[in-house]
Amino acid sequence: MKSSQSAKGNILDKIVEKKREEIALSKLKTPLIKLEQSDFFSRACFSLPDFILNPALTGIIAEFKRKSPSKGIINDKLSVEEVTNGYVAAGASALSVLTDESFFGGTNKDLIAARKVNSIPILRKDFMLDEFQIIEAKALGADIILLIASILSPLEIQNLSKLAKSLGMNVLLEVHNLEELNRSLCEDLDAVGVNNRNLGDFSVSIQHSHDLVDHIPSEFLKISESGISDPKKIVELKRAGFNGFLIGENFMKEVDPGKAMKEFVAQI
Numbered sequence: 126m127k128s129s130q131s132a133k134g135n136i137l138d139k140i141v142e143k144k145r146e147e148i149a150l151s152k153l154k155t156p157l158i159k160l161e162q163s164d165f166f167s168r169a170c171f172s173l174p175d176f177i178l179n180p181a182l183t184g185i186i187a188e189f190k191r192k193s194p195s196k197g198i199i200n201d202k203l204s205v206e207e208v209t210n211g212y213v214a215a216g217a218s219a220l221s222v223l224t225d226e227s228f229f230g231g232t233n234k235d236l237i238a239a240r241k242v243n244s245i246p247i248l249r250k251d252f253m254l255d256e257f258q259i260i261e262a263k264a265l266g267a268d269i270i271l272l273i274a275s276i277l278s279p280l281e282i283q284n285l286s287k288l289a290k291s292l293g294m295n296v297l298l299e300v301h302n303l304e305e306l307n308r309s310l311c312e313d314l315d316a317v318g319v320n321n322r323n324l325g326d327f328s329v330s331i332q333h334s335h336d337l338v339d340h341i342p343s344e345f346l347k348i349s350e351s352g353i354s355d356p357k358k359i360v361e362l363k364r365a366g367f368n369g370f371l372i373g374e375n376f377m378k379e380v381d382p383g384k385a386m387k388e389f390v391a392q393i
């Protein structure tokens with residue numbers, strides 16, 4: 126207990142601390158006006174609810190993830206274009222592209238590249254702390270932003286989600302337990318994701334999704350995130366009421382992630 130709690134303090138605190146420095150630098154480097162002039166800034170977003178609830182698709186939000194603090198390098202050989210196109214061909218409802226460089230090996234360029242070659246919703250997967258990152262997400266071509274309850278106050282969640290919605294994007298709130306869920310819910314959210322991984326100590330249990338599903342109000346999409354590697358779990362999660370499934374490592378660890386996803390989907 127004690128060691129996992131101190132580990133929890135460590136990695137998330139480190140990520141957030143680094144992120145604040147990066148945001149300050151980005152603000153100096155790129156004025157807001159430049160973001161607002163970007164080609165993607167005025168585009169109409171693809172709707173997450175439409176794609177997640179489309180019965181012809183799988184409900185899977187498939188993630189491009191080169192590395193993670195828990196696993197180290199997962200796959201640094203493949204281009205974001207080939208992986209995301211493979212995911213779309215396998216029936217992805219949406220894509221998730223990490224833009225955190227320091228801990229996950231992603232870049233803003235990955236998101237731009239994914240946007241250019243895909244016509245389904247894309248989640249900017251990053252640690253959002255500041256309005257600047259929301260505006261930046263739109264400029265990079267994102268349709269969805271992630272708000273992680275454990276690193277944001279309820280007021281920050283309200284303000285950031287309101288801004289994202291005003292720019293036409295969807296908002297995915299990520300929670301890990303009931304306390305985070307109850308304090309963080311607000312009207313401008315579209316989806317609630319239960320992260321099966323504890324971002325502090327990296328332990329994973331799909332039971333978290335099952336424990337929380339009935340506490341998520343019915344107006345929000347329900348997404349189960351992380352640690353999903355068995356198609357049977359999707360069937361159980363669907364039965365429990367989940368609409369969406371965020372999967373990264375299980376596909377990225379393969380030589381051909383799109384093919385891995387196709388084989389996985391065939392077993393659902």
Ligand SMILES: O=P(O)(O)OC[C@@H](O)[C@@H](O)c1c[nH]c2ccccc12
Nearest residue numbers: 320350351352353371372373374375
């Ligand atoms: O690779 P996995 O275990 O399938 O997990 C994907 C995704 O849920 C995970 O990358 C994630 C969930 N929440 C996050 C927040 C930040 C960074 C990453 C994440």
